[in-house]
Amino acid sequence: MFTGIVTAIGTVTKSEERGDLRVRVACPYDPATIAIGASIACSGACMTVVEKGGAAGDSWFAVDVSGESVSRTAPGMWNEGARLNLETALKLGDELGGHIVTGHVDAVGEVVDSEDIGGSTKLTIRAPKDIAAFIAPKGSITVAGVSLTVNDVTDRDDGTCDFTLNIIPHTGDVTTLGDLAEGDSVNLEIDVLARYLKRMQALAG
CATH class of the missing domain: 2.40.30.20 (Elongation Factor Tu (Ef-tu); domain 3)
Structure with missing residues (x-):
């Protein structure tokens, strides 16, 4: 973990x-x-x-x-x-500074916009329809291995969604997120609770 x-x-x-x-x-x-x-x-x-x-x-x-x-x-x-x-890997007793991450990639997303706002970077990432329903405003998501909070989600007619993130300068400096540009691909992992909900939904269907 x-x-x-x-x-x-x-x-x-x-x-x-x-x-x-x-x-x-x-x-x-x-x-x-x-x-x-x-x-x-x-x-x-x-x-x-x-x-x-x-x-x-x-x-x-x-x-x-x-x-x-x-x-x-x-x-x-x-x-x-x-x-x-x-x-x-997380050790017993370590501080849980982000959220619980399994290291299993659920999908690959695409950066569709990167905008500088007051020193921070507003990233917009397009998620495929397979995981779009499990991304929620103020929920957690892992992007390229980084624990982040989703700001907003916009659903698209083809079933995909665009979600936005705020990358503060420190996060941009100590990760690869500061290098991302439009068209780049990123690994996405949905929140572990959403993963179980996804499985329950599949069984119910």
């Missing part, structure tokens, strides 16, 4: 096809604190550490990304040079 509070930005330094995709990520973590088999959320996708190395402040870890994971995450996020929001 995660909280959606990003603790570092990593950079993909190597991406190699080995059946699954073996991805090496450079990061500032202390490798002594990363266990082989540990979970790290990479821009919202929970991955298992299979290798590690380097030194504190200049380390790396590697993960195996299945074809299923590649198909369900934002295009290009596993390419060499891509920057990833990183979060290590």
Whole structure:
């Protein structure tokens, strides 16, 4: 489990096809604190550490990304040079600063507008119809691994929806959200309660 509070930005330094995709990520973590088999959320996708190395402040870890994971995450996020929001798994007793995040990507959204408002950034993201009903004003959502609060939601005739977020300068600086521009793709995870409601709705239907 995660909280959606990003603790570092990593950079993909190597991406190699080995059946699954073996991805090496450079990061500032202390490798002594990363266990082989540990979970790290990479821009919202929970991955298992299979290798590690380097030194504190200049380390790396590697993960195996299945074809299923590649198909369900934002295009290009596993390419060499891509920057990833990183979060290590929640430990018992840790502060829950964001909201409960599973690290399972529900859908990929598209940035349709980015507007500077008083120093903050107003992002508008289009969500596919599969999850549109589970995004609500003032509800929680995870965007590229970052826990955020939805401001407004506008439903569209094709079943998709546009939702807005306010990205304060600090959040933009310590995550990749400050780099987003119109047309970019982002991993989305709906709130865990909405996930259960979605399942109940499917069974009821």
